[in-house]
Structures are given as C-alpha cells and as structure tokens.
Amino acid sequence: MTSPVVEVSHLRKTYPAAKRGGTPKTAVADVSFQVARGEIFGILGPNGAGKTTTVECLAGLRRSDGGTVRVLGQDPQADPLLIREHVGVQLQEAALHDKITVAEALDVFGSFYSERADPAELLDLLDLTAHRHQQFGKLSGGQKQRLSIALALVGKPQVAILDELTTGLDPAARRATWELVERVRDSGVTVLLVTHFMDEAERLCDRLVVIDGGRVVAEGTPSALIEGLEGDRGVRLRFADDGARERATQLLAALAERDADVTAAVPIGDEIEVTGTRKVLFAVVQELAAADVVPDDVRTLERTLEDVFVQVTGREYRVEENEEVAA
Ligand code: ADP
Numbered sequence: 309m310t311s312p313v314v315e316v317s318h319l320r321k322t323y324p325a326a327k328r329g330g331t332p333k334t335a336v337a338d339v340s341f342q343v344a345r346g347e348i349f350g351i352l353g354p355n356g357a358g359k360t361t362t363v364e365c366l367a368g369l370r371r372s373d374g375g376t377v378r379v380l381g382q383d384p385q386a387d388p389l390l391i392r393e394h395v396g397v398q399l400q401e402a403a404l405h406d407k408i409t410v411a412e413a414l415d416v417f418g419s420f421y422s423e424r425a426d427p428a429e430l431l432d433l434l435d436l437t438a439h440r441h442q443q444f445g446k447l448s449g450g451q452k453q454r455l456s457i458a459l460a461l462v463g464k465p466q467v468a469i470l471d472e473l474t475t476g477l478d479p480a481a482r483r484a485t486w487e488l489v490e491r492v493r494d495s496g497v498t499v500l501l502v503t504h505f506m507d508e509a510e511r512l513c514d515r516l517v518v519i520d521g522g523r524v525v526a527e528g529t530p531s532a533l534i535e536g537l538e539g540d541r542g543v544r545l546r547f548a549d550d551g552a553r554e555r556a557t558q559l560l561a562a563l564a565e566r567d568a569d570v571t572a573a574v575p576i577g578d579e580i581e582v583t584g585t586r587k588v589l590f591a592v593v594q595e596l597a598a599a600d601v602v603p604d605d606v607r608t609l610e611r612t613l614e615d616v617f618v619q620v621t622g623r624e625y626r627v628e629e630n631e632e633v634a635a
Pocket of ligand 1: 335355357358
C-alpha cells in the first residue's frame with residue numbers, strides 16, 4: 309500500500325461513568341487499520357461496537373486515550389483545523405432548519421472552507437439539481453441523505469466519513485445511495501463508510517474491518533473474508549418430478565458415502581441439499597450427468613459477511629447486540 313490516507317493503530321477510548329459510582333465504558337478497546345487512497349473502506353459492526361467513536365477520533369472530534377491516529381500523515385488531535393479542511397464528515401442526522409433550501413445549505417456549509425467544490429457539480433453528482441430550490445423540510449428521506457453527503461463534500465475533502473447513511477431508507481433509495489457513494493469514490497475521494505448493514509458493506513466496500521465490542525475481529529476484502537470461511541459449502545437441487553428426485557436422492561447419498569468432497573445429501577422439503585468442499589457442485593453435477601438425472605434448478609447456498617461474523621465471534625449477528633451488553 310502506498311502511504312495510507314488513514315492509519316489507526318491500537319486506538320483506545322473509554323468514556324467516563326455517566327453517574328457517580330457507575331462504571332466507565334470502554335467504547336474502543338483496540339482498533340487498528342489502514343485505509344488506502346481512493347478506496348471505500350468499511351467499518352462494520354453491531355450497534356455499540358465502537359464504530360462512531362473510532363471515526364470521531366480520526367475526524368478530530370474526540371480525544372482518544374491511547375494508540376495513534378494519522379490522517380493524511382497528521383495527528384487529528386494535534387491539528388484539528390487541518391483535518392477539518394481535508395476530512396468531510398456526514399452527520400448521522402442532518403441538523404438543518406426546515407426552511408433552508410438545498411442550494412442555501414451548500415452555500416452556508418461551503419463558507420466554512422477555504423476551498424469549495426463547485427455547487428453545480430456537487431448537485432449533479434448527488435442527483436439534487438432538480439431539488440436545489442426545495443426546502444430541507446420538504447425533501448424525502450433519500451434526498452436528505454444525499455444532501456448530507458453533498459454537505460460532507462462541499463469543502464473538497466480528500467476523505468469523506470459517511471456514518472450509517474442508509475438507515476431508514478427504503479430498498480430503492482438504499483441502492484441509489486450506494487451508487488452515489490461509488491460515484492464519490494470514483495471522483496477521487498477516499499470514503500470511510502460506517503455501517504451496521506452487512507449487505508451494504510459486502511456490496512460497497514473495497515476493504516473493511518469488522519468491529520465487535522471495541523475490537524477488530526476481521527479485516528479484508530468482502531470476497532476474501534467470505535472465501536476464507538471454513539466449513540461446508542452447500543448446493544440445493546430441485547427436480548421436476550418425484551421419480552427424478554428419488555433417483556437423485558439415492559445417487560447423491562451413495563456419492564456422499566464414497567466421495568470425500570461430499571459430506572452429506574439430505575432431502576429438505578421438495579429439494580435436496582448437498583454439502584461438502586468447494587468441489588461439491590462439480591461432484592454433484594458429474595454424478596447426476598453420468599446417470600442422466602437432470603435437475604430442474606440448481607443453486608449454491610449463499611455465504612455472506614454474516615457467516616464471517618458468526619465464525620469469528622461464535623455468535624449470531626444481531627444489530628443491537630453490543631448495546632445490550634453495554635446496558
Ligand atoms: P457504534 O457507532 O458502533 O454504534 P459507538 O462508538 O457509538 O458505537 O458506541 C460504543 C459504546 O460507547 C456504546 O456502548 C455506547 O453506548 C458508548 N458511548 C458512545 N458515546 C458515548 C458517550 N458520549 N458517553 C458514554 N458512552 C458512550
């Protein structure tokens with residue numbers, strides 16, 4: 309990696325106890341990662357995992373208790389103004405007056421920076437040109453999110469931090485937002501994406517860290533993390549008629565007995581599920597083809613970042629999990 313844009317090393321942050329006699333809360337216990345220029349880097353984990361605290365420390369908005377943070381080679385604690393010039397932060401909920409228009413908001417926020425993005429280009433990038441004279445209070449959820457991204461980019465940052473940007477959006481608006489984030493990256497901005505959505509991270513991030521209980525539990529590209537999963541892969545087969553299914557059940561059960569790449573073949577409803585190594589699909593297709601038993605439908609069972617989370621933590625992925633632990 310050429311010199312990283314963001315470098316976090318053994319970051320630690322403990323919040324003081326809320327009440328006298330209460331216990332302090334370690335939000336970030338030990339977090340390290342590096343972000344390369346021009347990538348969408350994900351910080352993924354359940355609520356309360358320490359994601360926001362981590363990015364607040366690297367945006368110079370919070371003081372850490374330990375470890376080092378470098379953004380564009382600088383320490384955000386030592387030089388918060390420089391960081392503010394070059395790091396755009398998207399607020400979790402844009403706190404704008406209902407009556408302010410899109411264009412006015414860009415103008416006001418732009419006035420905080422010495423260098424500013426061209427508002428027309430920004431409106432175009434975020435599909436807001438048609439809404440530029442609309443008041444904030446009259447925008448849809450998706451439009452408000454797009455405006456919050458535009459505001460994070462108005463100072464021409466090199467790094468943009470986007471925190472939970474698709475929470476509360478419908479599926480179509482989420483997909484549209486993902487495309488916009490890719491456009492932002494393609495325009496040359498390094499994106500740090502904070503999310504508790506596994507599917508979002510898998511779809512959007514070039515690389516990511518999974519954080520749980522204030523610690524990094526996995527790191528890599530989504531595909532490498534999923535490829536690295538241990539355990540069986542699965543294939544589901546469906547047949548047009550009962551005769552073919554029964555014949556296939558016998559063939560595949562026998563295959564599981566003699567072929568080390570096939571662990572088991574079990575009927576599930578009107579389908580057969582076969583599990584085994586990465587060669588399982590190959591073995592199943594060969595066996596059925598040789599006997600001329602043709603399935604109607606074959607699908608491989610999807611493996612996702614959720615499976616990665618289960619493997620590294622030993623728990624199901626529940627979005628609220630860390631909050632419950634904290635309470
Ligand atoms: P995430 O962004 O992953 O949801 P946060 O960094 O917001 O996680 O929070 C991590 C933990 O720190 C949570 O248990 C949260 O309740 C606690 N926390 C966050 N902010 C504060 C604060 N200002 N004071 C005390 N505890 C906090």
